[in-house]
Amino acid sequence: MVRKTSSGFFTSIHEDLPLHVARGYDRVYHQHSAYPQQVSRTRDEHPPVAPFSAEKYTQPYLDFMTNNPTIYHAVDAFTSDLAKAGYECLSERNLWKIKPGGKYYIKRNGSAFIAFAVGKDYKPGNGVGIVAGHIDALTAKLKPVPKLATKAGFVQLGVAPYAGGLNFTWWDRDLGIGGRVLVKGKDGKITEQLVKLNWPIARVPTLAPHFGAAAQGPFNPETNMVPIIGLDNSDITGKAHAPLNLPAGTFVAKQPERLVRAIAGELGIQEYTDIVNWELELFDIQPAQLGGLDKEFIFAGRIDDKLCCFAAIQGLLASSDDDSPGIVKMVGCFDDEEIGSYLRQGARSNFMSSVIERIVESSSDNYGPNLLSQTLANSFLVSSDVIHAVNPNFLGAYLENHAPRLNIGVAVSADPNGHMTTDSVSTALLSRIAEKSGSTLQVFQIRNDSRSGGTIGPMTSSKLGVRAIDCGIPQLSMHSIRATTGSLDPGLGVQLYKGFFDHFQEVDQEFE
Numbered sequence: 001m002v003r004k005t006s007s008g009f010f011t012s013i014h015e016d017l018p019l020h021v022a023r024g025y026d027r028v029y030h031q032h033s034a035y036p037q038q039v040s041r042t043r044d045e046h047p048p049v050a051p052f053s054a055e056k057y058t059q060p061y062l063d064f065m066t067n068n069p070t071i072y073h074a075v076d077a078f079t080s081d082l083a084k085a086g087y088e089c090l091s092e093r094n095l096w097k098i099k100p101g102g103k104y105y106i107k108r109n110g111s112a113f114i115a116f117a118v119g120k121d122y123k124p125g126n127g128v129g130i131v132a133g134h135i136d137a138l139t140a141k142l143k144p145v146p147k148l149a150t151k152a153g154f155v156q157l158g159v160a161p162y163a164g165g166l167n168f169t170w171w172d173r174d175l176g177i178g179g180r181v182l183v184k185g186k187d188g189k190i191t192e193q194l195v196k197l198n199w200p201i202a203r204v205p206t207l208a209p210h211f212g213a214a215a216q217g218p219f220n221p222e223t224n225m226v227p228i229i230g231l232d233n234s235d236i237t238g239k240a241h242a243p244l245n246l247p248a249g250t251f252v253a254k255q256p257e258r259l260v261r262a263i264a265g266e267l268g269i270q271e272y273t274d275i276v277n278w279e280l281e282l283f284d285i286q287p288a289q290l291g292g293l294d295k296e297f298i299f300a301g302r303i304d305d306k307l308c309c310f311a312a313i314q315g316l317l318a319s320s321d322d323d324s325p326g327i328v329k330m331v332g333c334f335d336d337e338e339i340g341s342y343l344r345q346g347a348r349s350n351f352m353s354s355v356i357e358r359i360v361e362s363s364s365d366n367y368g369p370n371l372l373s374q375t376l377a378n379s380f381l382v383s384s385d386v387i388h389a390v391n392p393n394f395l396g397a398y399l400e401n402h403a404p405r406l407n408i409g410v411a412v413s414a415d416p417n418g419h420m421t422t423d424s425v426s427t428a429l430l431s432r433i434a435e436k437s438g439s440t441l442q443v444f445q446i447r448n449d450s451r452s453g454g455t456i457g458p459m460t461s462s463k464l465g466v467r468a469i470d471c472g473i474p475q476l477s478m479h480s481i482r483a484t485t486g487s488l489d490p491g492l493g494v495q496l497y498k499g500f501f502d503h504f505q506e507v508d509q510e511f512e
Contacts, residue, residue, distance in 0.1 A: 052438060052498075054491025058290070058298070061310055061490040065288035065300045070281055071111045071136050071335060072180045072194055074306055078135075078313050078333065079105055082115050085317050092354075098362035101321070106355060110180060110192060111136070111335040112345035114355050115316060119325040119505075124364035124371055127378030128328040128356060129504040130466070131312040131497050133385055134337030134347070134456060137302040138165035138479055139281045140227075142177075145254045148226070155230035157202060157256065159282060163338035166204070166225055169481040174200035175227065179280035181263060190276060195266050200285055202227035227282065230258060244272060251277050284481050296407060296487050303475050303483040308384040309333045311473065311493025318498045324505035328359060337385075337456055347456035353464055373465075380429065380508065381468035382500055383421060383457030384493075387411045387444045389474035389485070402445045404474040406486030409440035410496045413455070413470040421457035425511065426469035430500075432507045437499020439492065442474070 068074040083089065087103040090096055098104070100122045105115040112135065116128075139162045146158035159166070178196030185191060204227050207215040219225060234240035244260065246253040252260045252272050263280075264272055288300030312331045319329060336346035345351065360375050361367040390403035404411035412430065414422045434441045446452045461468035473493045476484040486492075 052491075052495045054488040054495060057311075057314060057491035057494050058487050060314075061307075062288045062290070062298065062300070064310055065302065065306065068306075069176065069196060069283040069285075069302065070139075070178045070180075070194075072279075073178065073196065074135055074309070075107060075111055075113055075333070076194060078309070079107060079113055079115075081313065081317065087115060087117075096358050096362050098359050100363075108351055109335065109345040112333060112351065114330065114332045114352060115313070116328050116330040116355070116359065117316065117319075117321070118359070118363070119327050119329070120321060121325040122328060122363065123326065124360060124366070125374040125378065126326050126328070127375065127380065127504075127508065128330050128359075128466075129324065129380055129501055130330045130332065130352075131315065131382045131384055131500060132330075132332035132334065132347070132352070132456060132460060133308040133312060133383070133472075134305050134335070134341075135309050135333040136162075136335045136338055137304060137306065138163045138167075138338060138481075139283065139302075140166045140170070141282075142278075142280045146259075147254060147256045150232045150235075153231055153233040153236070154228045155232050155256065155258070156226045157229045157259070159227060161221060162281070164479050166221060167479070167481075170225070171204050171206045173203065173481055174285050175202040175204075175282040176285040177201055177259075177280055177282055179278060181267060181278040181280075182276045183267070183269060184274045184276050193267055195263055195278075195280075196283075197262060197266060198285055201262070202229045202282055204228075229256070246272060251275060286482070290487055291484075292487075298485050298487050298489070299482060300485075301482050303485055304386045304478055305337070305384075305472075307386055307473050307475065307485060307490060308493060311490055312384060312497050314490075314494045315497030315499075316501060318494065319501035323502035327505050329501045330355075332460075334456060341456060341459060347460050348463070352460065356464070376465050378508070379464070379466040380426070380504060381421075381457070381461050381464065381466050382430070382497070383455050383460060383468055383470045384410075384497070385413075385455040385457075385470070385472045386475045386478065386485075387413050387472040388478060389476050391476055397447070397450065399445055399447045402443055404442040404444050406474055406476075406484075407488040407492070408442055408474075408486075409434075409492050410471050411442035411444045411474055413472060414443065414445045415452045415470075417452065418458055419452040419454050420470035421455075421461045421468040422470050426467055429467070429507060429511060430469050430471065432510065433500050433503050434496060436503045436507065437495055439496040439499060441471075441496075444474075 068077045082105045087105045090104050090106045101120040103117045107113045140159040141162050143158040148156045148158050176198050181193050182190050204225050209215050244257045250273050284301040291297040291299045316331050332352050334347040336343045341347040360372050413420045455470050457470040473489045
């Protein structure tokens with residue numbers, strides 16, 4: 001039958017068995033030798049759960065989403081918070097010296113990062129508790145040569161869709177532009193600077209329905225969805241903008257001159273040719289905001305998956321050094337998930353595996369495959385990506401008893417065909433974490449006649465060989481330029497992920 005557990009997770013169990021027996025919690029588990037011995041509790045003895053306020057994370061999440069529209073801004077904001085909390089920045093190009101009690105983060109390509117805190121009682125061979133997700137989002141990126149010929153007085157911008165960006169939800173939206181700019185200094189060195197133009201500089205205009213068939217589509221993304229960014233009626237008026245006379249062969253000579261002027265002005269760059277390259281993207285400038293009669297919703301762009309990354313980082317920062325002191329607590333936020341994760345900053349790369357290897361090597365005088373394999377066997381990955389919340393207008397698209405709601409809690413995502421890494425062991429472990437942290441778990445699985453999406457869970461867990469589960473915070477309108485989640489959901493995510501970092505060491509000892 002289907003029964004709701006104390007943690008709120010719906011699962012099939014035998015009606016004639018007590019819940020703790022059906023879960024297997026009546027078994028006596030041997031503690032891992034890698035962990036220090038701890039006083040065990042009976043299965044019915046739970047420590048008091050400290051009050052947790054999900055509401056206090058609502059406004060910080062809104063501010064984060066509004067202020068950090070591109071992946072580069074998001075990574076910079078997260079790592080700045082880590083630095084303020086005492087995390088040391090490591091370079092992959094240098095030799096690492098890791099010590100118990102140390103806190104560190106590493107960036108790769110400016111679009112992905114890994115943060116980890118080494119427990120003060122950490123010993124070589126102990127496990128790593130990981131929460132990982134992706135920080136990229138659907139968008140439209142500038143082409144290498146985005147300068148286009150003026151058409152009917154309109155200045156347009158050559159952009160390409162990233163993943164499913166530039167879809168029909170992007171029509172008639174107020175679009176800003178931002179990203180990273182490579183700038184040559186007076187010393188000849190190249191530095192990265194972040195830029196964002198927060199006013200609506202671009203728009204993809206629709207064709208009014210009065211034009212009949214031409215307005216019905218299908219639409220060509222190369223010719224029918226080109227953003228307009230300005231006017232140039234000089235062919236009629238004879239008045240044109242003064243040319244910048246950019247030297248031929250330079251990067252800026254291939255870019256729209258008025259865009260070069262705007263970016264240089266925003267960054268205070270005097271010589272336009274000091275801009276040697278950039279990676280810019282379009283974004284909806286409408287701020288993240290509360291909605292609903294009682295402000296129970298959050299409406300925002302790019303929720304997928306900056307939402308889970310926000311909750312993971314805040315959970316790590318909120319976890320006390322005194323909780324699970326024998327493990328490494330780690331958060332990984334990757335780029336390129338929406339396009340397969342194959343690049344060096346994606347989850348299929350060696351980024352996380354190399355970080356774990358270097359932690360183990362730096363922490364031991366006897367590093368080798370034996371010790372590394374022990375570490376991974378004692379580790380656990382929470383792959384966290386947003387999950388489809390139930391849509392009241394399309395109830396038939398959801399599987400019965402697998403329809404997550406907003407403002408309830410994180411949902412476990414299952415799939416029998418390997419699109420998710422969830423299994424019975426990982427579900428039982430996270431359920432115990434949820435009980436100890438006072439969290440409610442939901443569950444999602446796609447219908448047999450629907451197509452399942454994917455996450456970084458299977459690729460990361462198979463590469464590392466660690467136990468893993470897929471879960472995430474529910475949202476509506478996935479892959480739209482604007483989406484919806486619950487106003488409490490960022491905080492509910494923090495509560496569970498903080499609980500994972502707090503209790504993983506203790507709970508893991510219940511599992512052989």
